[in-house]
Amino acid sequence: xxxxxxxxxxxxxxxxxxxxxxxxxxxxxxxxxxxxxxxxxxxxxxxxxxxxxxxxxxxxxxxxxxxxxxxxxxxxxxxxxxxxxxxxxxxxxxxxxxxxxxxxxxxxxxxxxxxxxxxxxxxxxxxxxxxxxxxxxxxxxxxxxxxxxxxxxxxxxxxxxxxxxxxxxxxxxxxxxxxxxxxxxxxxxxxxxxxxxxxxxxxxxxxxxxxxxxxxxxxxxxx
Numbered sequence: 001x002x003x004x005x006x007x008x009x010x011x012x013x014x015x016x017x018x019x020x021x022x023x024x025x026x027x028x029x030x031x032x033x034x035x036x037x038x039x040x041x042x043x044x045x046x047x048x049x050x051x052x053x054x055x056x057x058x059x060x061x062x063x064x065x066x067x068x069x070x071x072x073x074x075x076x077x078x079x080x081x082x083x084x085x086x087x088x089x090x091x092x093x094x095x096x097x098x099x100x101x102x103x104x105x106x107x108x109x110x111x112x113x114x115x116x117x118x119x120x121x122x123x124x125x126x127x128x129x130x131x132x133x134x135x136x137x138x139x140x141x142x143x144x145x146x147x148x149x150x151x152x153x154x155x156x157x158x159x160x161x162x163x164x165x166x167x168x169x170x171x172x173x174x175x176x177x178x179x180x181x182x183x184x185x186x187x188x189x190x191x192x193x194x195x196x197x198x199x200x201x202x203x204x205x206x207x208x209x210x211x212x213x214x215x216x217x218x219x220x221x222x223x
Contacts, residue, residue: 001022002020002021002022002023002024003020003022003060003061004019004020004021004022004054004058004059004060004061005019005020005059005060005061005062005063005188005191006018006019006045006048006056006059006061006062006063007019007020007062007063007064007065007184007185007187007188007191008041008062008063008064008065008077008080008081008184008187009065009097009100009182009183009184009186009187010037010041010065010069010070010073010074010076010077011065011067011068011069011070011073011074011097011116011182012069012070012073012116012117012161012179012182013032013033013034013036013070013073013161014030014031014032014036014179014182014183015030015031015032015036015037015040015041015044015073016028016029016030016182016183016184016185017029017030017041017044017045017048017184018183018184018185018187018188019048019052019054020188021052021054026185026188027048027051027052028183028184028185029043029044029047029048030183030184032179035072037072037073037076037077038076041076041077041080042080042083042084045080045084056084056085056088056090057088057089057090059090060090060091061090061091061092061093061191062081062084062085062090062091062092062093063093063095063184063187063188063190063191063200064077064078064081064092064093064094064095064187064208065077065095065097065100065184065187066094066095066096066097066201066208067097068097068098068116068124068140069097069116069124078208078209081205081208082205082206082208085205086205091202092202092203092204092205092208093191093200093201093202093203094200094201094203094208094209095187095190095191095199095200095201096126096140096190096199096200097116098114098115098116098124098125098126098128098140098160099114099126099128099134099136099190099198099199100186100187100189100190100199101114101159101160101181101182101186102114102128102130102134102159103130103134103186103189103190103193104159104177104181104182104183104185104186104189105130105157105159105175105177105181106130107130107157107175108130108131109129109155109156109157109175110129110153110155110156111127111128111129111137111151111153111156111157112127112128112129112130112156112157112158112159113125113126113127113148113151113152113156113157113158113159113160114126114127114128114159114160115148115158115159115160115161115162115163116160116161116162117160117161117162117165118142118162121144121145121146121165122142122143122144122145123142123143123145123148123160123162123165124140124141124142124143125138125140125141125142125143125148126138126139126140126141127151132194133193133194133195134190134193134195134198134199136198145165145166148166149166149167149170152166152170152171152174154172154173154174155173155174155175156174156175157174157175157176157177158171158174158175158176158177159176159177159178159181159182160177160179160182161179161182163176163178
C-alpha cells in the first residue's frame with residue numbers, strides 16, 4: 001500500500017513542503033529566500049491539506065529534514081512539527097538531509113558528494129553511492145573547501161549549496177546539481193528505500209533534536 005506522507009525540508013534558505021497521496025503522486029510547495037521558513041511552513045501545510053483533502057491524522061508518516069543545516073531553518077521546522085503534530089498519533093521520522101540531497105540527483109556515478117555551505121571556507125559534507133539502495137561512503141562532517149576539492153574526481157556528482165565557492169578546475173567533468181534540486185520530495189524518495197532506517201530515524205516531536213551547523217564545528221576543523 002502506498003503511504004500518505006508529508007515532508008519538510010528547511011535545512012537551507014529553501015522552504016519546501018511535499019505531500020504524497022495514496023496514488024504515489026507527490027505535490028510540493030516551495031520558496032527560496034531569506035527568512036522564508038516562519039512565514040511559509042504552516043501556510044504550505046494548510047494549502048496542501050486543503051488542495052488534497054487530508055488531515056494530519058490521515059497521514060502514515062511525517063518526515064522532517066534533520067540536518068546538518070541552518071540553525072534557523074531547522075529550529076523553525078522542529079517548532080512547527082510540535083504544533084502540527086500535537087495530539088496526533090502519526091509516525092514522525094527525522095531524516096538525514098545530505099542523504100536526501102543525494103536522492104535528488106538520481107545519479108549512478110561512483111560517488112555523490114552532498115554539501116551545505118558553512119562559515120568561512122568550509123562546507124558540511126557527506127558522500128554516497130546510489131544503486132538500488134543508498135550507500136554511505138563517508139560520514140557527515142565539516143570539511144574545508146580545499147579538502148573537498150581533493151575528493152572530487154572526474155565523473156563524480158555534486159549537489160547542494162556553496163557550489164559557487166568551489167574552483168572551476170575541481171568541477172571539470174563533474175555532474176553538478178545546484179540548490180534548485182533541494183526539495184522535500186527527496187525526503188519521500190529517501191524514506192521509500194529498503195534501507196531507509198539508515199537515514200530516517202523514528203522519533204517524537206518533543207524529542208526532535210536537529211543537527212545544526214555550529215560555529216565551534218567550523219572553528220575546530222583542520223585541513
